[in-house]
Amino acid sequence: METLSTLGEFGLIHRIQGLIREEGVSAPGLTLGLGDDCAAFLPRGGHHLLITCDCMVEGRHYLPQWISPFDLGRRAMTMNISDIGAMGGSPLYAVVSLGLKGEENVDGILEMYRGFLSELNPLNASIIGGNITKTDGSPFIDITLVGEVAVGSMLRRSSAKVGDVILVTGFPGRSGAGLQLLRKAASWEEVRGEPLIRAYNTPTHRAREGRAVALSGHATAMIDTSDGFLGDLGHICEESRVGVELNKDRLPLSEDLIRAASRLGKDPYEFFFGESDDYELIFTCPPQHVGNLRSAVASVSDVAVTEVGRITAADRGMRLVEPDGTASTIRPAGWDHFSAS
Amino acid sequence: METLSTLGEFGLIHRIQGLIREEGVSAPGLTLGLGDDCAAFLPRGGHHLLITCDCMVEGRHYLPQWISPFDLGRRAMTMNISDIGAMGGSPLYAVVSLGLKGEENVDGILEMYRGFLSELNPLNASIIGGNITKTDGSPFIDITLVGEVAVGSMLRRSSAKVGDVILVTGFPGRSGAGLQLLRKAASWEEVRGEPLIRAYNTPTHRAREGRAVALSGHATAMIDTSDGFLGDLGHICEESRVGVELNKDRLPLSEDLIRAASRLGKDPYEFFFGESDDYELIFTCPPQHVGNLRSAVASVSDVAVTEVGRITAADRGMRLVEPDGTASTIRPAGWDHFSAS
Numbered sequence: 087m088e089t090l091s092t093l094g095e096f097g098l099i100h101r102i103q104g105l106i107r108e109e110g111v112s113a114p115g116l117t118l119g120l121g122d123d124c125a126a127f128l129p130r131g132g133h134h135l136l137i138t139c140d141c142m143v144e145g146r147h148y149l150p151q152w153i154s155p156f157d158l159g160r161r162a163m164t165m166n167i168s169d170i171g172a173m174g175g176s177p178l179y180a181v182v183s184l185g186l187k188g189e190e191n192v193d194g195i196l197e198m199y200r201g202f203l204s205e206l207n208p209l210n211a212s213i214i215g216g217n218i219t220k221t222d223g224s225p226f227i228d229i230t231l232v233g234e235v236a237v238g239s240m241l242r243r244s245s246a247k248v249g250d251v252i253l254v255t256g257f258p259g260r261s262g263a264g265l266q267l268l269r270k271a272a273s274w275e276e277v278r279g280e281p282l283i284r285a286y287n288t289p290t291h292r293a294r295e296g297r298a299v300a301l302s303g304h305a306t307a308m309i310d311t312s313d314g315f316l317g318d319l320g321h322i323c324e325e326s327r328v329g330v331e332l333n334k335d336r337l338p339l340s341e342d343l344i345r346a347a348s349r350l351g352k353d354p355y356e357f358f359f360g361e362s363d364d365y366e367l368i369f370t371c372p373p374q375h376v377g378n379l380r381s382a383v384a385s386v387s388d389v390a391v392t393e394v395g396r397i398t399a400a401d402r403g404m405r406l407v408e409p410d411g412t413a414s415t416i417r418p419a420g421w422d423h424f425s426a427s
Numbered sequence: 428m429e430t431l432s433t434l435g436e437f438g439l440i441h442r443i444q445g446l447i448r449e450e451g452v453s454a455p456g457l458t459l460g461l462g463d464d465c466a467a468f469l470p471r472g473g474h475h476l477l478i479t480c481d482c483m484v485e486g487r488h489y490l491p492q493w494i495s496p497f498d499l500g501r502r503a504m505t506m507n508i509s510d511i512g513a514m515g516g517s518p519l520y521a522v523v524s525l526g527l528k529g530e531e532n533v534d535g536i537l538e539m540y541r542g543f544l545s546e547l548n549p550l551n552a553s554i555i556g557g558n559i560t561k562t563d564g565s566p567f568i569d570i571t572l573v574g575e576v577a578v579g580s581m582l583r584r585s586s587a588k589v590g591d592v593i594l595v596t597g598f599p600g601r602s603g604a605g606l607q608l609l610r611k612a613a614s615w616e617e618v619r620g621e622p623l624i625r626a627y628n629t630p631t632h633r634a635r636e637g638r639a640v641a642l643s644g645h646a647t648a649m650i651d652t653s654d655g656f657l658g659d660l661g662h663i664c665e666e667s668r669v670g671v672e673l674n675k676d677r678l679p680l681s682e683d684l685i686r687a688a689s690r691l692g693k694d695p696y697e698f699f700f701g702e703s704d705d706y707e708l709i710f711t712c713p714p715q716h717v718g719n720l721r722s723a724v725a726s727v728s729d730v731a732v733t734e735v736g737r738i739t740a741a742d743r744g745m746r747l748v749e750p751d752g753t754a755s756t757i758r759p760a761g762w763d764h765f766s767a768s
Binding site: 117118121122123124125126127128129131134135136137138139140141142143145146147168169170172173175179181183185214215216217219220221222223224226228230232233235237240242243244309310325 | 458459462463464465466467468469470472475476477478479480481482483484486487488509510511513514516520522524526555556557558560561562563564565567569571573574576578581583584585650651666
């Protein structure tokens, strides 16, 4: 087996550059790609540039025995693409920084780059730079992604208005349930085909949907569900200084999530509300524009769009209304990777 | 002592955001800073955007017992600023991704951010985003820096021409010698005031000088010496498909480097040519423009600019000419962090 230590850093970089040249698309505007002190590009007029960064550490955000290198590359790129999509933008250029131990199989590293490209190519985005360093600790994948959004289209977290309807794409919670199934499984092979495990290992971003929502001009705020549905809805509340009222019987629970929750002896709403790397979109709009937004999403995707509640005044907090009309306060647990508790 | 584990990730992020708002400058063009899915900015017309990424891993690129958190922040940002400067550009926006263990002192982390800002503020550049993740392994600091350079001014590695003069700023090798002194020292306190150790711990970028060189329009190629003088000159040879002839008696050896080499029982040229994080600039130009380039640099800085040799045809390779006229072939050892040897 050829490892990084036998091939050497510069040898690996040459292989990666060759792979990107052969199998990657060339993003528009690029004036200088891999191989100098910097990459360079000519930005388009009339557009904001967007920039986001997310890092995955082995043992914490993924376990190599549970995911193939190709899927790991897809997953790492998807979480960054999702952030660009959540602003209404399109990804353009990725910078990939890897920390590696040296004992890694070179073929596996190249497969991971194929995973990156399989997410970037369909969006006409490319890898234009990066860094490879040795680490004695846990390997990591740190990606910075640059995108663009037309001036006037950018959607923030901080602009939801009281009375707005809250919409969500897809079926949040499936990825979190998939992770639980993985943890209980005797081996990855046993469960790899399960839809919920695919949802965890290779989640789908909603960048095209996000762009369509933004271009429609009808949404007031948007965020992706990378911190879980309630955590991210909480970010909208905090940044927009509003409250929310959710209708429990409208929350989109998928059949496979309900079945998995039953197998795991859990309440399916725990998965829906809690930590789950689904990368769905939550967005808000005035009630009269719900139909326009549904049409906008339907023009690019078959994903379900569900109306789940309303934006309220901040002092109402976050509330969940049962079918019988009784309401209770709910709190996002949030993701706090360092909290002592 | 307050640690990350007691404060929590979101608590730390709020502290960092507060510090950046209070102590950082606001870079021009920024439309959305910290706190959403992405940061956003409006790029200027007539400029390429530049992007670079460098990562430092504890135990490999720095040892916490040898550098203060403030200086560590300065050093990490300097290496990225240097890459922007080596294209002739100016830094604008930094994205900082940290991997932390959780036991870190919060005050130390904030001091590191002050170090970042102390390098960015004078250049009117700011931190606009980032990520904080937990790692069970070695902590790391991964920075992606965005800059700009006017169209027509960008300087690459690949455009040196046969007959060009080779110039270098400052006195390469000092940082590498400083590292050796640190390794031999009983304690950091004993040696922290030494100029060569300062050169290692808090190197100076030459971004202003690089920009002046680029704006003059007289240089043909440029690179920074982050891989050591010979390693980076080798990159120019490879990318420009040229050779070089260096005059040994012209190479700028600083007095303190000569003294340190003597104390360490080493040849000072080993430090000059070898691995050393100096972040000086190597640039090339036709012979008749040397004076213009010296003036351009002198207009922004007191740093020495030394003519060290000429660009030759590729088939001559890299040669070192002794004062008596005899010549020998030299080879960059290069930095290869993963090579098995």
